[in-house]
Amino acid sequence: MRALLWRDLALAVRAGGGFGLGLAFFLIVTVLVPFGVGPETARLSAIAPGILWIGALLACLLSLDRIFALDFEDGTLDLLATAPLPLEGIVAVKALAHWITTGLPLVAAAPALGIFLSLPGPGYPWLFLSLLIGTPALSVIGTFGAALTVGLKRGGLLLSLLVLPLYVPTLIFGAEAARRGAAGLPVETPLLLLAGVSAGALALLPFAAAAVLRVSLR
DSSP states (O other), X not given: OHHHHHHHHHHHHHHTOSXXXXXHHHHHHHHHHHHHHOSOHHHHHHHHHHHHHHHHHHHHHTTTTHHHHHHHHHTHHHHHHTSSSXXXXXXHHHHHHHIIIIIHHHHHHHXXXXXXXXXXXXXXXXXXXXXXXXHHHHHHHHHHHHHHTTTOTTOHHHHHHHHHHHHHHHHHHHHHHHHHHHHTOOOHHHHHHHHXXXXXXXXXXXXXXXXXXXXXXX
């Protein structure tokens, strides 16, 4: 498992579809929003939590099609499926690798990018915490979507259409937690709901993705 994790991390960095691309997209979205909605501090402060969460969500989408596609093309996925490792564990490791190379850098960069959107001071720790809790769900859900579309030519658009509706609960609870934190309101309820979504995704979707992969590899 550890060797597979290090392999996927190395491939993500070498292929150029890892944290660099996601961070660049996240930065572009954050910088362009003030040009679109205006420079008023009050308006930017009100929409900052939601915009930052949307930017992180869309940045996660960029590298989802690479989770299984390269391994499927060169036959590595067939070898992994016949290895003594459980396929569910392989799926979980690939989701973890995606989160480390994509989700974790976004979590670290979001508070700094919040400056561009005039995020209120109390909102920074809650934005960081909500992304830290919610981005694992984005990676696991994305891994499930990548398993559904593995082997399909030009499946990137279909993958986005399949995954985006599943991202909606994570986006709602994560953005609401950050918004309430920025406004000084209680954040326990959206944070607990967000943690529940992440825990449910981590517990169930690796098994669902493994079942889909078994069907695709027959």
